[in-house]
Amino acid sequence: MRILILLTVLSLTVSPAFAQKYISWEAENYDAISGDKFEIFEAPSDQPGNAAEGVDNYTVAEASGDAFIGSPNGVGNDGNAWVKYNFSVELDNWHFWGRVIAPSVADNSIYWAFDIDDAEALSTNNATINIWDFYEQQALRENYTTDWVWFRLNTRDGPFEGTELVQHGDDPVPVNLSAGEHTLHLVHREDGTYIDQIFATTDIEFDPNETDPQTAVEPQNKLTTTWGTLKSGF
Numbered sequence: 001m002r003i004l005i006l007l008t009v010l011s012l013t014v015s016p017a018f019a020q021k022y023i024s025w026e027a028e029n030y031d032a033i034s035g036d037k038f039e040i041f042e043a044p045s046d047q048p049g050n051a052a053e054g055v056d057n058y059t060v061a062e063a064s065g066d067a068f069i070g071s072p073n074g075v076g077n078d079g080n081a082w083v084k085y086n087f088s089v090e091l092d093n094w095h096f097w098g099r100v101i102a103p104s105v106a107d108n109s110i111y112w113a114f115d116i117d118d119a120e121a122l123s124t125n126n127a128t129i130n131i132w133d134f135y136e137q138q139a140l141r142e143n144y145t146t147d148w149v150w151f152r153l154n155t156r157d158g159p160f161e162g163t164e165l166v167q168h169g170d171d172p173v174p175v176n177l178s179a180g181e182h183t184l185h186l187v188h189r190e191d192g193t194y195i196d197q198i199f200a201t202t203d204i205e206f207d208p209n210e211t212d213p214q215t216a217v218e219p220q221n222k223l224t225t226t227w228g229t230l231k232s233g234f
């Protein structure tokens with residue numbers, strides 16, 4: 001059985017769209033959670049819109065793994081609530097993406113940080129914790145939608161240099177990660193923001209909005225560490 005799995009991964013890895021390395025996991029498959037902001041929703045799921053921003057109530061028709069996380073409008077922003085993911089990669093420059101619903105300027109961000117202690121995972125924008133914006137920049141706001149969109153990992157004002165407009169440009173900035181185990185904390189910022197899946201690849205050209213990673217990779221529960229282990233032997 002183990003050999004069969006290895007062969008399957010090998011065949012996926014050498015397919016043209018995935019000549020480079022990749023990892024992926026479901027947002028709802030976190031390894032730890034703190035606070036009362038983040039919930040898991042099963043698709044289809046009715047969600048409140050944002051009347052002040054002209055967003056009607058809507059239904060999230062589908063999600064990878066049939067589930068996603070977030071907080072409905074009304075629970076309040078910030079709150080120091082977080083989810084944490086453990087994952088393993090090879091040393092490389094990794095381009096991270098998140099599959100997100102962000103319907104308005106008041107429902108379109110989250111905080112993030114790699115390799116921090118739980119105690120540092122606070123709803124604040126500082127040298128440790130970054131804001132991941134989803135169409136916050138004025139030039140991008142015409143794109144607001146209640147559909148899922150893949151966004152490159154970005155920061156509002158660093159220290160990670162991949163600001164939102166940089167990440168939408170021709171020279172997106174990757175995250176350089178050492179070989180081995182890492183953590184990613186997502187910390188609550190704006191209610192009404194939802195996350196389905198996290199995807200990372202060493203392929204700077206790959207755009208999951210154009211090629212669905214799920215067509216090449218069947219999402220499974222927390223196989224990221226296994227994939228990393230298998231890939232390290234190549």
Ligand SMILES: [Ca+2]
Pocket residue numbers: 104105106107108109136190
């Ligand atoms: Ca915002």
Ligand SMILES: [Ca+2]
Pocket residue numbers: 050073074106107190191192193
């Ligand atoms: Ca909101």
Ligand SMILES: [Ca+2]
Pocket residue numbers: 026027028063064065066067068195196197
């Ligand atoms: Ca999901």
